[in-house]
Amino acid sequence: MTDTLSPNKDAYARLLEAIDHGVYRPGDRLVESELAKRFDMSRTPIREALQRLETQSLLTRDGRSLIVASLDHNQLAELYVVRAELEGLAAGLAARQAADEEIRVLRQMVEEDRAHLGDPEALSRANRRFHHQIHKASRNRYLVQQLDLVHRSMALLATTSLAAEGRDQAALDEHDAVVRAIEARDPETAAAALKAHISKAFETRLRLNAESESTD
Known part of the structure; x- marks a missing residue:
């Protein structure tokens, strides 16, 4: 899948942009290794970005996986x-x-x-x-x-x-x-x-x- 998001932003900003633009929608599972490949980054900044988004309640846990949160x-x-x-x-x-x-x-x-x-x-x-x-x-x-x-x-x-x-x-x-x-x-x-x-x-x-x- 070709990355059409802004290439010069850090991992957090690019993940946030992807959610905002509907690339990842509520319920979608975010896999660290797949994101690192998509954004052509190492897994460390991806992991830190995922943790930050989870802290902000934009991601939630589904077992051991992180998924894009939804609002009740x-x-x-x-x-x-x-x-x-x-x-x-x-x-x-x-x-x-x-x-x-x-x-x-x-x-x-x-x-x-x-x-x-x-x-x-x-x-x-x-x-x-x-x-x-x-x-x-x-x-x-x-x-x-x-x-x-x-x-x-x-x-x-x-x-x-x-x-x-x-x-x-x-x-x-x-x-x-x-x-x-x-x-x-x-x-x-x-x-x-x-x-x-x-x-x-x-x-x-x-x-x-x-x-x-x-x-x-």
């Missing part, structure tokens, strides 16, 4: 509660702190991302870029660190909620509302709009999970 219903609910609060805070701070240039980049992202309608995977990548840009525009390094941790856990979701029918257009409309509030330098409205966006994403996720369970 309660963990999913807890994750979205924290995400909504932190993302809302970031949007509110961005409305206060962001440079005009940063706000123009957010506006460009919303307009350009419309080209990805109908392509859930491309839109999912664009969605991550959009949210990360808001995180940076908050100008709060400690908040950005916490949001990075939250988004790492989001990688444990096997599918994107943007694949649900009609969700892609609705999500972009919600992004537009967030940016309009940031452009207006209205932190309360920006925070509320982003929290509402996360709430809709959670609602869609729950519906997708329920539909998946009904067909099992």
Whole structure:
């Protein structure tokens, strides 16, 4: 299997990227020797990266093997509660702190991302870029660190909620509302709009999970 991931990153970053991009999905077994061959690395940095990911609960034990973790219903609910609060805070701070240039980049992202309608995977990548840009525009390094941790856990979701029918257009409309509030330098409205966006994403996720369970 050809490695299409970033070749210049360390073992931890490359494994994290592989999980984030869906190369390894919840339930997949990670074998140290196979990873060392794939990434063309010795087994020592791979072993250290696996231990670090296990400590962060991104990997879990299945007997003696490590597998990519999955989130149960309660963990999913807890994750979205924290995400909504932190993302809302970031949007509110961005409305206060962001440079005009940063706000123009957010506006460009919303307009350009419309080209990805109908392509859930491309839109999912664009969605991550959009949210990360808001995180940076908050100008709060400690908040950005916490949001990075939250988004790492989001990688444990096997599918994107943007694949649900009609969700892609609705999500972009919600992004537009967030940016309009940031452009207006209205932190309360920006925070509320982003929290509402996360709430809709959670609602869609729950519906997708329920539909998946009904067909099992």
